[in-house]
Amino acid sequence: xxxxxxxxxxxxxxxxxxxxxxxxxxxxxxxxxxxxxxxxxxxxxxxxxxxxxxxxxxxxxxxxxxxxxxxxxxxxxxxxxxxxxxxxxxxxxxxxxxxxx
Amino acid sequence: xxxxxxxxxxxxxxxxxxxxxxxxxxxxxxxxxxxxxxxxxxxxxxxxxxxxxxxxxxxxxxxxxxxxxxxxxxxxxxxxxxxxxxxxxxxxxxxxxxxxxxxxxxxxxxxxxxxxxxxxxxxxxxxxxxxxxxxxxxxxxxxxxxxxxxxxxxxxxxxxxxxxxxxxxxxxxxxxxxxxxxxxxxxxxxxxxxxxxxxxxxxxxxxxx
Amino acid sequence: xxxxxxxxxxxxxxxxxxxxxxxxxxxxxxxxxxxxxxxxxxxxxxxxxxxxxxxxxxxxxxxxxxxxxxxxxxxxxxxxxxxxxxxxxxxxxxxxxxxxxxxxxxxxxxxxxxxxxxxxxxxxxxxxxxxxxxxxxxxxxxxxxxxxxxxxxxxxxxxxxxxxxxxxxxxxxxxxxxxxxxxxxxxxxxxxxxxxxxxxxxxxxxxxxxxxxxxxxxxxxxxxxxxxxxxxxxxxxxxxxxxxxxxxxxxxxxxxxxxxxxxxxxxxxxxxxxxxxxxxxxxxxxxxxxxxxxxxxxxxxxxxxxxxxxxxxxxxxxxxxxxxxxxxxxxxxxxxxxxxxxxxxxxxxxxxxxxxxxxxxxxxxxxxxxxxxxxxxxxxxxxxxxxxxxxxxxxxxxxxxxxxxxxxxxxxxxxxxxxxxxxxxxxxxxxxxxxxxxxxxxxxxxxxxxxxxxxxxxxxxxxxxxxxxxxxxxxxxxxxxxxxxxxxxxxxxxxxxxxxxxxxxxxxxxxxxxxxxxxxxxxxxxxxxxxxxxxxxxxxxxxxxxxxxxxxxxxxxxxxxxxxxxxxxxxxxxxxxxxxxxxx
Numbered sequence: 001x002x003x004x005x006x007x008x009x010x011x012x013x014x015x016x017x018x019x020x021x022x023x024x025x026x027x028x029x030x031x032x033x034x035x036x037x038x039x040x041x042x043x044x045x046x047x048x049x050x051x052x053x054x055x056x057x058x059x060x061x062x063x064x065x066x067x068x069x070x071x072x073x074x075x076x077x078x079x080x081x082x083x084x085x086x087x088x089x090x091x092x093x094x095x096x097x098x099x100x101x
Numbered sequence: 102x103x104x105x106x107x108x109x110x111x112x113x114x115x116x117x118x119x120x121x122x123x124x125x126x127x128x129x130x131x132x133x134x135x136x137x138x139x140x141x142x143x144x145x146x147x148x149x150x151x152x153x154x155x156x157x158x159x160x161x162x163x164x165x166x167x168x169x170x171x172x173x174x175x176x177x178x179x180x181x182x183x184x185x186x187x188x189x190x191x192x193x194x195x196x197x198x199x200x201x202x203x204x205x206x207x208x209x210x211x212x213x214x215x216x217x218x219x220x221x222x223x224x225x226x227x228x229x230x231x232x233x234x235x236x237x238x239x240x241x242x243x244x245x246x247x248x249x250x251x252x253x254x255x256x257x258x259x260x261x262x263x264x265x266x267x268x269x270x271x272x273x274x275x276x277x278x279x280x281x282x283x284x285x286x287x288x289x290x291x292x293x294x295x296x297x298x299x300x301x302x303x304x305x306x307x308x309x310x
Numbered sequence: 311x312x313x314x315x316x317x318x319x320x321x322x323x324x325x326x327x328x329x330x331x332x333x334x335x336x337x338x339x340x341x342x343x344x345x346x347x348x349x350x351x352x353x354x355x356x357x358x359x360x361x362x363x364x365x366x367x368x369x370x371x372x373x374x375x376x377x378x379x380x381x382x383x384x385x386x387x388x389x390x391x392x393x394x395x396x397x398x399x400x401x402x403x404x405x406x407x408x409x410x411x412x413x414x415x416x417x418x419x420x421x422x423x424x425x426x427x428x429x430x431x432x433x434x435x436x437x438x439x440x441x442x443x444x445x446x447x448x449x450x451x452x453x454x455x456x457x458x459x460x461x462x463x464x465x466x467x468x469x470x471x472x473x474x475x476x477x478x479x480x481x482x483x484x485x486x487x488x489x490x491x492x493x494x495x496x497x498x499x500x501x502x503x504x505x506x507x508x509x510x511x512x513x514x515x516x517x518x519x520x521x522x523x524x525x526x527x528x529x530x531x532x533x534x535x536x537x538x539x540x541x542x543x544x545x546x547x548x549x550x551x552x553x554x555x556x557x558x559x560x561x562x563x564x565x566x567x568x569x570x571x572x573x574x575x576x577x578x579x580x581x582x583x584x585x586x587x588x589x590x591x592x593x594x595x596x597x598x599x600x601x602x603x604x605x606x607x608x609x610x611x612x613x614x615x616x617x618x619x620x621x622x623x624x625x626x627x628x629x630x631x632x633x634x635x636x637x638x639x640x641x642x643x644x645x646x647x648x649x650x651x652x653x654x655x656x657x658x659x660x661x662x663x664x665x666x667x668x669x670x671x672x673x674x675x676x677x678x679x680x681x682x683x684x685x686x687x688x689x690x691x692x693x694x695x696x697x698x699x700x701x702x703x704x705x706x707x708x709x710x711x712x713x714x715x716x717x718x719x720x721x722x723x724x725x726x727x728x729x730x731x732x733x734x735x736x737x738x739x740x741x742x743x744x745x746x747x748x749x750x751x752x753x754x755x756x757x758x759x760x761x762x763x764x765x766x767x768x769x770x771x772x773x774x775x776x777x778x779x780x781x782x783x784x785x786x787x788x789x790x791x792x793x794x795x796x797x798x799x800x801x802x803x804x805x806x807x808x809x810x811x812x813x814x815x816x817x818x819x820x821x822x823x824x825x826x827x828x829x830x831x832x833x834x835x836x837x838x839x840x841x842x843x844x845x846x847x848x849x850x851x852x853x854x855x856x857x858x859x860x861x862x863x864x865x866x867x868x869x870x871x872x873x874x875x876x877x878x879x880x881x882x883x884x885x886x887x888x889x890x891x892x893x894x
Contacts, residue, residue, distance in 0.1 A: 097870030
């Protein structure tokens, strides 16, 4: 265990869980939770990459940008979820698609 | 080293629990735990400012937002939906995510063996404001866009006016910019409070069913 | 000093656009005033730039993108400054004309804002020496022309015309981007001068692709064969816009592109021949279509395509100075013709020539300036059209194949024919309608008189113009000649008298048209084909319906289900990862 670094495992695990969840969940708010998990994995990857390369500040500033972006995504996504609940009465992703098929 | 392993294991467990939780509120709480652990890990990797910000934003702000949204939109019982078939069957989803993860691992095989040092925290100030100035500007633009988007999304009245006007066959409304701005802002404070009253009786009806 | 001037020329119209929009539609007089003031200021700045022409880069704008796109630089050399002056001055005159033409119309803010935005983008396009910035300005001019063509946006014909113009010029923009990217990939620089000097370092296939990409871009923008269908349909725009965009500035961007990049591509096999053939076909087809048209603005539109064909032909033959000189004359007299036509249309309320006739008595000012412009278009002596057209034909005779020269000579005759047909149908003969027509108003005259004066005199600038081009464009081999030498060469060349004879034949054919009507039976088929624009409209319709049916069939893939979309994203991600992993 000491020769294989543990942090990349965390990153890959988070990314994998996030991706799998995006494919499987049906509730819109859970989709946003899955997105958040995915982005946390990416954030961790940036900080880890910065620390491996020796330039922690570059990795940190990129992670900062990602935090801001991802929070905005969560905010707008939740506002969307609230409105969808009001108009469609449900948060199931299958029910809210009105494209003709 | 043990600390790292503990944190990582806790991270993965709480992420899995966040997805598997039956109630949305539990999901949000497990997400908060994940955020805390990620912040801790980032501090140990040598980026304390980002760790502090992640703690306050991820574990604080985002959790509060989730709780707020879940309250407004109401919990739906997820148990009743189990029998319905998923759009993407679980095995396919599992295979797809496994394949992408394996590819990622294979591409990064060489750095997996490198032990992660705890780098010394250097000044993030100069990097952020000089080299990555474009990032900062983009963040400001993003925040503005997010605020405008949310204001637009949560406003009900103007949309309804447009719809009913279109249904009545009225002329298309000519939006000239000088007219649009004074209207929506004073209405919003009144609207949000008025609108919050509505879903609650609906919720009461659903829960009593 | 130069930097300030360049900045002023590009940013003053943009500032004006912002102020006009902010002034609001409830204060139309303020909007008219602001538009005229800012366009006049831009015109003054452009003229002040002329004595300051230098051959090398004069201004550069460092943006915080790390220099990865090169410097955003501007070079005021002869070609750029000349086109800037044309765009700004004729733009100013078109704005002055609009004060009368658009009096009482709604949504003036949108109109003036786009006109001013357009003037600024055009000056930026010709002054910049960074190919990426050139592409950005190119697309901005396409956007402004779309917005102005569809200005009357409750008229479906106008909207359809705008969309057609947008789509066709966008396709051309792809050609420009392709050439710029190829240059950047092989030479590492987006600077135009670098590209011109080191173009021979590109591998042959890349250079050929870039050369023909630029040709497609120029042909699409200047409405040359096979993209000529958008210009006649773009006549739905308000007439001052038609004058500005489609006669004096935007369509010249294509010819500018070819002239600017000529030294890089002149050795690509078949490129010069293709350029000449494209010019010839455009000139011929457009002249035939002008002969068959009955809408006043459509005749002028087809004549624009035809004259641009002459300019393209001259560039292909290597006569850069000849083509730019003809561009100068054409801008002046075509703007004059369009604005005069605008006065007629505004006075009469219709564009159909079948309803006009005998207007000469009721609208003497319009008739006078229109006749001057028409004479220049036909190539009658003394007017600037004559001198420049003779230069073009000479350059073509010296460096190009003789059969193309013969066709171009024939087209000169056709030009005279349709021009006189148009003038006759509108201003002479028996009046066909009893509608009341008023002559051009004060502001309209203020725009028309300078242009008419220009038509009579701009040929005198030939000498200093060629000097300016020679001094600042070292890579294009341009010979300097003074005005007197140019005049002498033209007057003593036998080709000139041949061309004049053909023009005379055209005049004669119109006069004796009743007698020739007996001969015109086989010509009726050609005229019928010309009315249907030689099948190009059918091709366009076919392409549009093909794309639409293809899109309908693809609609089954768009289910709107979130999970399904994520599968698509993930599949794309895996594909990209595999490609990257294999390539590493």
